Amino acid sequence: MTLNSRSTEIRNLFDRIAPVYDSLNDWLSLAQHRIWKQMTVKWSDPSPGDICLDLCCGSGDIALMLARQVGSAGKVFGVDFSCQQLAIASERTQNYYPPLSVTWVEADALNLPFPNNHFDCATMGYGLRNVTDIPHCLQELHRVLKLGAKAAILDFHRPSNPALRSFQEWYLEKIVVNAAKYLGLTEEYAYIAPSLDQFPIGSKQVELALQAGFATATHYQIASGMMGVLVIAK
16 A cells, blocks of 8 residues: 555554544544434445445444444445554454454555445545545545445535634634643644645535546535535445
């Protein structure tokens, strides 16, 4: 797996935050991120027996949700370039009996090690904002999905309402970064706001998905527009 310097920087960041990633997400979102992830899984439309992809899987939340949906006849591949996140995801898999059918793969979202037309559905949680080439990432996702397959992509979103946008900026700066400071992770969590400033809003995400070859694309704003889910179909 060959990464450029920016990708390596992001991978190292996620390696560093891996030990506290789940607990901080629960606390900072008041556990709402689990509801948003469940919505993402539902929008990806998995069925029993499906082969599913969870791209930028992190510590495995969404991949494990998918695995419960597809059952023992299905298969889920959780892909991330952070070996530390994957190690935690692998440990979590051992908490389930009977075991869930998940394979953890260390790989780059811009160069997926899968054949064309392979997956019945796909998900991506808080990953698209962090790839170094969003159009190429969407093209790779399109390549590995079967015809008619759906993907659902969850991430932060800048709300159009000025008051809500101000609240989001305050929350990221005063709550998220200050909480991370006590864990020695100020720099790691301070990156969220500038990364969000560079991230395309929902309408632009739709445009990019259609340019990547997807037949349909719809962006749903959730959490008062502070989060969003891009739902696309090949």
